[in-house]
Amino acid sequence: MAKQIQSPLPGTFYRKPAPEEPNFIEDGASIAVGDTIGLVxxxxxxxxxxxxxxxxxxxxxxxxxxxVMAGAVLVEMD
Structure with missing residues (x-):
């Protein structure tokens, strides 16, 4: 079963810290506990x-x- 990271609150989800910056995490990457995956x-x-x-x-x-709404799935991973 896939693991999920859900939005803690409703708002607008951003994958990068600023428009000209790269994404916090790219699709296909590994994620460690404590990694920032985005902003709401x-x-x-x-x-x-x-x-x-x-x-x-x-x-x-x-x-x-x-x-996104609170509880919406932002990321799935293996």
């Missing part, structure tokens, strides 16, 4: 989303700059 912006405040579980072969389910 709520009312101009950015909240880091950190992995609470490790896994391989990250597959992002949420697009960059997409609206």
């Amino acid at each position: 912006e709520v009312m101009k405040t950015f909240h880091e989303v950190k992995a609470e579980t490790a896994g391989d072969n990250a597959r992002f389910q949420a697009e960059n700059e997409a609206p």
Whole structure:
């Protein structure tokens, strides 16, 4: 069964720290506990989303700059 990282709150999901910066994590990458996988912006405040579980072969389910709800799956991994 795939492991999941879910959004802790509703807002806009960003895969990179700034528009000109690379993604925090690329599709297919390994993720370690504590890695920042993205940001969720709520009312101009950015909240880091950190992995609470490790896994391989990250597959992002949420697009960059997409609206997400609390509990929405952001990443699945093996």
